[in-house]
Amino acid sequence: MNQRMLVTLCCLLLAWTMAAQQRTETLLEKNWRFTKGDVADAMKPEFDDTKWETVTVPHDWAIYGPFDRNNDLQNVAVTQNLETAASVKTGRTGGLPYVGVGWYRTTFEAPAGKQVSLVFDGAMSEARVYVNGQEACFWPCGYNSFHCDVTPYIYKDGQPNVLAVRLENRPQSSRWYPGAGLYRNVRVVATEAVHVPVWGTQLTTPHVAADYASVCLKTTVEGAGQQDVRIVTEILSPEGQVVAVKDNTMKINHGKPFEQNFLVDKPQLWSPETPYLYKASSKIYVDGRQVDEYVTRFGIRSIKLVADKGFFLNGKHRKFQGVCNHHDLGPLGAAINVAALRRQLTLLKDMGCDAIRTSHNMPAPELVQLCDEMGFMMMLEPFDEWDIAKCENGYHRFFNEWAEKDMVNMLRQYRNNPSVVMWSIGNEVPTQCSPEGYKVASFLQDICHREDPTRPVTCGMDQVSCVLGNGFAAMLDVPGFNYRTHRYVEAYGQLPQNLVLGSETASTVSSRGVYKFPAELKKHAMYDDHQSSGYDLEACSWSNVPDEDFALADDYDWTLGQFVWTGFDYLGEPSPYDTDAWPSHSSVFGIIDLASLPKDRYYLYRSLWNKRDNTLHVLPHWTWPGREGENTPVFVYTSYPEAELFVNGKSYGKQRKLDAKTALSLKEKDALWLQRRYRLMWMDVPYEAGELKVVAYDKDGRPAEEKIVRTAGKPHHLEVVADRMQLTADGKDLAYITVRVVDKDGNLCPADNRLVTFSVKGAGTYRAAANGDATCLDLFHLPRMHAFSGQLTAIVQSGLLEGDLIFEAKAKGLRTGKLILKVAP
Incomplete structure (x- = not known):
């Protein structure tokens, strides 16, 4: 290498080093100290926290239990569930000890002469943030991301800065398990004085077509004063190639963001099937010196609503095949983990799900990023309460002062994410029936339109008579109805939008591997074992079974599709076993249970939603000692139009899915007339041990696939x-x-x-286990768990070193199960 090349290389390395130092982001994960309970003087730098527990953030202090009936007992009437009298609610928030005060402390380095911000992706809740003993900010909403400018509080002599966070969860502050603590990530962001602030860009794609797309990037720059600012932005394709460049200098912007416009030829469009992602990389210069670089990831796609017709993505009509999800990760609690989120989305993707509603709270940024990458449309929703209470200590206490601040944070954080296609401003808020309620809805919708004019706004409404009569539903961009399927046609006829979204649907209840006889449609069915039937024919008093939502989507263009309650079971809200029904403490609404094991209902949705792969699923199991000769209906969920059932070689005939007209003709004589459009059902099958076989036939009547279920020994x-x-x-x-x-x-x-115990050796650790039983009080973090319906899930976590992770499962009277996983860089 000659001297000139060496000098050039050194200059490049120096330039790279300087650029790398202009903006730094440091994740604060390790070496946090934590204690439960309020502690005087814990915010002071000199406070001695050596006796506190050492934890890693994200951290959920309550998930370790123990479960207890007395944790957050609530004597309330759940009005949105049509209750009129108060009653004792047990397990409503999961039976876990989330109530109380917790303190976290750590130290962090801050480069000299920098602007320093702390970014919290979520802190549950009523967060008070102290830096070197000074209160830097307060943020009450536990779900929202927020940031504090802590520059005035940073030590100037370079010594480590002390960060202390006080959190408080009040009793009766939630209707489900909210989690507790610093359950999402915390970062230190250091920049030059002239910089792009947190969430400081807004990117839109005003024109999208096959030949070209226009891209508009607005960049906020702080700290420049009267100085000229030069911004050089490159648009990078999904493959990393530069496809457009703009180099502009901003003289005086009068407080407005700096705007740059680009054209991208032959764009690769973002959709659930093709989640292509671009990047806009912006370098900021002052006086010829680079002072910042900010990267905005985005997708090129168009969304449109057409009255009477529905929702269009990139010019193509489609219906939402979505689910609602709470934020907890089952046995992992609320503490965010990307691998766990990816596991959830992978299961939903295979089911054919293409959309997520974040119910009823702001999401973790990792979830939105994964939805960008994996291809899920999103409806982001911030509130379960507005100004009128659902819970005694709920968000209504902060709404008037904080609602706009919370909305602005959510909107600015996620308005560049292509997965986000709609905002929801609330869920089943009591305000919907107030004569002035539409004014509150208009206030929130206007904030959305101001911060992001590109996406429509909805609200999950359950009081149809109220919102049709008082103008509440009419003023929304998209009327969203929670359940009330029998009111859809009426609402469509009355509302000016001529569209209806199933913002929350089904609330069918079922327990994996549990079947109740006879198999029949039931509302609010309850049994001594606190389980619900896996025949997928039971719903809550206010809700319905899936077939009603399928039919509305199939029969009317103006329905926009649905978001099922819920994709996964979650901690808390154990309806219908929520009224003095301990030990029930988790939901049974999920298509997938708390152990991430699919229920039968998963395959019903998959048979309709997954257009790539065939589905053939048989229920129930075929091990029924003591039921010999008794009627045991057999259901088949399949993408094939027809199938034949055999029991020990004897045919019980063929069943074929019915079209809408034929099914309707059976309405007066068959209670399951609607189900016959989407399920194959043999209602009269006497049980006999042996082999249950189903042969599926394709549209031409040819055998295509078979499924066998055998009686277990x-x-x-x-x-x-x-x-x-x-x-x-x-x-x-x-x-x-x-x-x-x-x-x-x-x-x-x-x-x-039976009880199963686990051991993990080598390059990893045991993390948690669950079995999907909403009544089980086994602690998730202990290396043992009872099976439920013959199954459970154990979760193991990698270490930091390469090697083998050896997992063993043992149970009395059974041969051990063993597995070796590889852990690699």
């Missing part, structure tokens, strides 16, 4: 299967291991609920 061994066999050595990656009690031939033993 004596439990013999534990079968262990991981969702992935290699983990990343980052100390965060997870594998979900399904543990099944099976007979010698590998048939599931569906009645076996």
Whole structure:
């Protein structure tokens, strides 16, 4: 290498180093100190926290339990569930000890002479942030991301800065398990005086077509004063190639963001099927010196609503095949983990789900980023309460002062994400029935339109008579109805939008592997074992089974599709077992249970929603000692139009899905007339042990696939299967291991609920386990769990070093199950 090349290389390295130092982001994960309970003087730098627990953030202090009936007992009437009298609610918030005060402390470095901000992705809740003993900010909403400028409080002599955070969860502040603590990430952002602030860009795609797309980027620059600012922005394709460049100098902007416009030829459009992502990389210069670089990730796509017709993405009509999800990650609690989120989305993707509603709160940024990458449309929703209370200590206490601040943070944080296609301003708020309620809705919708004029706004409404009569529904961009399927046609006829969105649907209840006889449509069915039937025919008093929503989507163009309550079971809200019904403490609404194991209903949705892969699923299991000769209906959820049932070789005939007209003709004589459009059902099948076989036929009547379910013999061994066999050595990656009690031939033993213990050796650790039983009080973090309906899930976590992770599952009387996973960089 000659001297000139060496000098050039050194200059490039120096320039790179200087650029790298202009903006730094540091994740504060390790070496936090934590204590439960209020502590005087804990914000002071000199406070001695050496006796506190050492934790890693994200951290949920309550998920470790213990479960207790007395945790957050609530004597309330749940008005949105049509209750008129107060009653004792048990397990409503999961039976976990989330109520109380918690303190966190750590130290952080801050480069000299920099602007320094702390960014919290979420802190549950009523966060008071102290830096070096001074209160830097207060943010009451536990779900929202927020940031504090802490520059005035930073030590100037370079010594480590002390960060202390006080959090408080009040009793009766939630209707579900909210989590507790610093359950999302915390970052230190250091910049030059002239810089792009947190969430300081807004990117839109005003024109989208096959030949070209226009891109408009607005960049806020702070600290420049009267100085000229030069911004050089490159648009990078999904492959990393520069496809457009603009180099502009801003003289005086009069307080407005700096605007740059680009054309991208032959754009690759973002959709759930093709989640292509571009980047806008902006370098900021003052007096010829680069002072900042800010990267905005985005997608090129168009959204449009057409009255009478529906929702269009990139000019193509489509219906939302969506689910609602709470934020907890089952046995992991509320503490965010990307691998766990990816696992959830992978299961939903295979089901054919293409949309997520964040119910009823602002999401973690990692979820939105994954939806960008994996291809899910999103409806982001900030509030479950406005100015009128649902919970005694709910958000209504802060609404008047904080609602706009919370909305602005959410909108600015996520308005560049292509996955976000709609905003929701609330869920089943009591304000919807107030004569002045429309004014509050208009106030919130206007904030959305001001901060982001590109996306429509909805609200999840459950009081249809109110909102049709008082103008509340008419003033929204999109009227969203929670349940009330029998009112859709009426609403469509009355509302000027001529559109209806199923903002929350179904609330069908079921327990994995549990079946109740006879199999019949029921509302608010309750049983001594506190379980619900897996025949997917039971719903709550206010809700319905899935077939009603399928039919509305199929029969009317003006329905926009649906968001099912819920994709996953979650901690809390154990309806219908929520009224003095301990030990029920988690929901049974989920299509997938708390252990991330699909219920039968998963395959019903998959049979309609997954257009790429065939589905053939049979229920119930076929191990029923003592039911010999008794009627045991058999259901088949399949993408095929027709199937034939055999029991021990004897045919019970063929069933074919009915068209809408034929099904309607059966309405007066068959209670399951609507189900016959979407399910194949043999209602009269006497049980006999042996082999249950279903042969599916394609549209031409040819045998296409078969499924066999056999009666299980004596439990013999534990079968262990991981969702992935290699983990990343980052100390965060997870594998979900399904543990099944099976007979010698590998048939599931569906009645076996014995205790299973786990051990993990080598390059990882045991993290948690769950079984999907809403009444089980086994603690998630202990290395043991009872099986439920013959199955459970254990979660293991990678370490920081390469090697083998060895997992073993043991149970008395059974052969051990063993698995070896690879952990690699």
